[in-house]
Amino acid sequence: MSGVVGIIAEYNPFHNGHLYQLEQVKKRFPDDLIVIAMSGNFLQRGEPACLDKWSRARQALENGADLVLELPTLSCVQPADRFAFGGVSLLNTVGADKLFFGAEHSNYDFMTFARQVADLHGNFQRYDESYAKTFQAAITETIGHPVDQPNDLLGLAYAKANLRLGEPMRLYPLQRVETSYHDLSLHPGQTIASASAIRKNFVLSQPAAAPYMPAGTFHDLEKGPLLFWNDFWPLLRYRIISSQISDLQQVYGMTEGIEYRLLDLTQRLPLTMTFEEWVKEVKTKRFTYTHLARLAVAILLDIKQDEVAAYNEQPYLRLLGFNERGQKQLAKIKKDCDWPIYSRVSGEDKKKQLAVDYRAGKVYQLFNGQEQDLKRAPFVFSGVSRKIR
Amino acid sequence: MSGVVGIIAEYNPFHNGHLYQLEQVKKRFPDDLIVIAMSGNFLQRGEPACLDKWSRARQALENGADLVLELPTLSCVQPADRFAFGGVSLLNTVGADKLFFGAEHSNYDFMTFARQVADLHGNFQRYDESYAKTFQAAITETIGHPVDQPNDLLGLAYAKANLRLGEPMRLYPLQRVETSYHDLSLHPGQTIASASAIRKNFVLSQPAAAPYMPAGTFHDLEKGPLLFWNDFWPLLRYRIISSQISDLQQVYGMTEGIEYRLLDLTQRLPLTMTFEEWVKEVKTKRFTYTHLARLAVAILLDIKQDEVAAYNEQPYLRLLGFNERGQKQLAKIKKDCDWPIYSRVSGEDKKKQLAVDYRAGKVYQLFNGQEQDLKRAPFVFSGVSRKIR
Structure with a gap:
């Protein structure tokens, strides 16, 4: 029986590393649906997205995703644990039974680690970053070695969220093939680079960045505006x-x-x-x-x-785009879904549950010029998505 | 015995019409001291000043004023009645016994009018502008004719404030010689134009505006930045x-x-x-x-x-500049003055009574580039001010 693969992503912007991940999913589970929980216009590390959520959702759909949902601002501009819990809950709500993510150590058994450190998040409410340091020390002591690479740590946070939800998903860490997350250089001959390297190098010289992303992303970057x-x-x-x-x-x-x-x-x-x-x-x-x-x-x-408390009390789903398969999955979950599902934002919605996303969109619009929410319909992808290489 | 002439002004910027007013004061009361209560960086009609308060204070001192005090933001960005009361109270506090102001009808007996309409400001607390309309109708009925020109109305507001304070000042309305307040054109051959006409025409063509202001103002405008x-x-x-x-x-x-x-x-x-x-x-x-x-x-x-309530409860004096005569007057009033007098703003002041002026200055500074408050000393004018023509 085919299932649903979930991926939590920022796609800032969508590049060949992300494409590689989608290709790996398709190789392994050719019949599965791929759902993306994607950050909106402001991202987990506290920065504006370089391109708006609509462009980035479209990029994902063109490259193999079936359904893209927005990870709401209140869920996404958060420390790793909260960010992960928001993303994993959302994917769980739309029926994902597998979670793919990149990791520096794909050999780690993240669920086992999660069980080992489950009780270590005692100070969850205070999440100052010095807590991160203490937390890291505790992890090292409990697990026996550090788990301190950015994607490994996020993987552990996903695993903890999955554990908290009763393990609805199986985890599939994927070995990161690109250079380090913090590496801001492009390496000629390779076709994968970090999103930061791509953004930085695109600004310096557009053609130099071209080999590292699908043509659709490159076109979006050329069109701009690129926001920082x-x-x-x-x-x-x-x-x-x-x-x-x-x-x-x-x-x-x-x-x-x-x-x-x-x-x-x-x-x-x-x-x-x-x-x-x-x-x-x-x-x-x-x-x-x-x-x-x-x-x-x-x-x-x-x-x-x-506002954060209200979101935690009652999260919601916001559709950014889908193809025919994604739409079918939506129809399937709709009747039993206990989260509200927003496909268009009305004048009333913007005053209520979607107020923060709407404000975020309005502020983003000041520089990108495009209305981000009101009356915008999800992007319906009817083309042929990229074939597996 | 010589006295103290008070003037409430915006000087946005200081032009020949303002100079004419100072010259008239000096002709009539050659030995009197001239004190200006001048708006800071945001003005009564709800707009930023085109030049900062320091430039405008200097312009006034160069052209005959002896002492320039800031009309605090909370006192100045107010409807006419409150603005007038703030200015008249301030001038009263520094010992003014005469109030000069321009009027479209200098023949009006403003103090008599004030006594006639004193009870008409019943709805003072609500000061919405439609109140202005009702107020105008009541004035017309009580006085027997409308008092509806901008400067006449302000004069009436000054008179009401003076009445409320027990008439410490004698009023000297001065016939406005320039064209209408709302006239945005310059009239070649004349040397007086409205501040709005000067600002507008300076932006269009700097030399065209030159004849309408002292050289010091023109230099400031050239130097800029002119803010709108x-x-x-x-x-x-x-x-x-x-x-x-x-x-x-x-x-x-x-x-x-x-x-x-x-x-x-x-x-x-x-x-x-x-x-x-x-x-x-x-x-x-x-x-x-x-x-x-x-x-x-x-x-x-x-x-x-x-913040407005706190200011009304305890107003203050803020020195922007003075000459030797102005300084003597300050020394004279200092010991009996029950308003705090600020000559320099400390790190503590900016958190307390001067917080709003400080914020206003910080926002103004974003575009003018100059610190407006912290540690700035009053401008001490030691030159020879312009002789009476």
């Missing part, structure tokens, strides 16, 4: 300096008095500063780069604690 | 679309549910829209252009009701 934090940075800076401490204190994730440091430094630092330089000035031992970048998204989008 | 609402508009638009209704509801002056209209229209209107076009789309019968523009400043600077 520096586009949004003047708005964030303005938001901080024009806010009162009591406003900042209401922002989700504003803890331990970091608001005083944020306000004071942002008022004093030179106007020529870039976003990256700003984060490096503001960060502390407890508020690392990524933690601050996520906090920056929460400030930029005015995300409040109660 | 359209500079701040992207920030305001971002602020609105990224805010929740509950945030907007906390902004000073947000009444009658206008926040819903503001949010909805700002989300929907095209990104190509200018500030002016936006106001024209959003305005209603009750929320006129100027009312909305002031509300826009409150949103931009995140001004809350409790």
Whole structure:
């Protein structure tokens, strides 16, 4: 019997590494449906997506995905554990029985690790990054060796989420073939590079980046606009300096008095500063780069604690695109699904459950020029998706 | 015995009409001191000043003023009655016994009018602009003819404030010689034009505007940057679309549910829209252009009701500049003054009473590049101010 493969992805942008992953899935489970839980316009590490969610969803569908769902902003701009739980729950809700993900060590038995460290997430509520360090030490002690590569750690977080949900999915870690996640160089002769390397090198020289992605992605990048934090940075800076401490204190994730440091430094630092330089000035031992970048998204989008709580209480599904097979799967799960399913956003939806995604889209639209939500229909892919090589 | 002449001004920028006013004061009261209560970086009609408060204060001192005090943001971005009361109280506090102001009808007996309409400001608390219309009808009925020209109306507001304070000042309305306040054209051969006409024409052709202002102002305009609402508009638009209704509801002056209209229209209107076009789309019968523009400043600077209340409870003096005579007057009033006097802003002040002015300065600085408050000393004018022609 054919099943449903789930993948949690950012596709920032969709490149040959992602294509390779989809090809591996299809080789192994040719009859399975592939569902993607994809971040929207703001990503897990606290940054805007380089292309909007519609372009990235289309790229995935053109390259073999059957159904692309948005991982809502509140679920996605989160530390690894929460991000993973949001993604795995979503895939579980649409019936996924397998979870594919890239890992630096595909030989790891992630579910076993998850059972070993299940009780280590005791301090889940406070998720400051120094917690990450303590957590890492505890992992090393419990498992017997460190699990500290970015994708391995995410894999462990997926496994923990899967465990928490009663193990609805079987995990398929896929050995990452590309160079390190942090490697920002392209390596001529190869056809796979990290998304960061692709973004960076595309900006420097478009043709140099071409071999590392499908033509559709390259076309989207050429068309642009390609967005980065520096586009949004003047708005964030303005938001901080024009806010009162009591406003900042209401922002989700504003803890331990970091608001005083944020306000004071942002008022004093030179106007020529870039976003990256700003984060490096503001960060502390407890508020690392990524933690601050996520906090920056929460400030930029005015995300409040109660909005996160409401999402956790009642998550939802938002369709970005599908092909015929994806549509059939949707029809199948619809009647028993206890999450609301949004295919178009109405004027009422934007005031209610979709308010944060809508705000995120509105802010994104300031630079990309395209309405992101209201009345936009999911992308229906009717073409022939790329054949397996 | 020599006295103190007070003038409430915006100097946006300081031009020959303002110079003419100072010359008239000096002709009539050659030994009097001239004190200016000048708006800071955001003005009464809800707009950013074209040049910062320091340039404008310097212009005034170079042209005959002895002492320039800032009319704080909370006192100045207000409807006419509150604006006038803030300015007249401030001048009263520094010992002014005369108030000079331009009027379309200098023959009006403003103090008598004030006594006649004193009880007409019953609805003071609600100051929506449709109130202005009812108020105007009541004035016409009581006084026997309309008082509806912009400067006449402001004069009446000054007179009412003076009355409320026990008439510490004698009023000297000065016939406006320039063309109408709303006239945006320059008239070759004349040397006086409205500030709006000067700003508009300077942008079109710098030399054409030169004859209408002192050389010091012209130099400042040339140096720039000249700021307008359209500079701040992207920030305001971002602020609105990224805010929740509950945030907007906390902004000073947000009444009658206008926040819903503001949010909805700002989300929907095209990104190509200018500030002016936006106001024209959003305005209603009750929320006129100027009312909305002031509300826009409150949103931009995140001004809350409790901040306005705190200012009304305890106003303050902020020195922008003085000459030797001005300094002597300051020394004289200092010991009996029950308002705090700020000459430099410390890191503590900016968190307390001066917080709103500091925020206003920080937002202004984003476009003008100059720190507006912290550690800036008042401008001490030691040169020879312009001789009376």
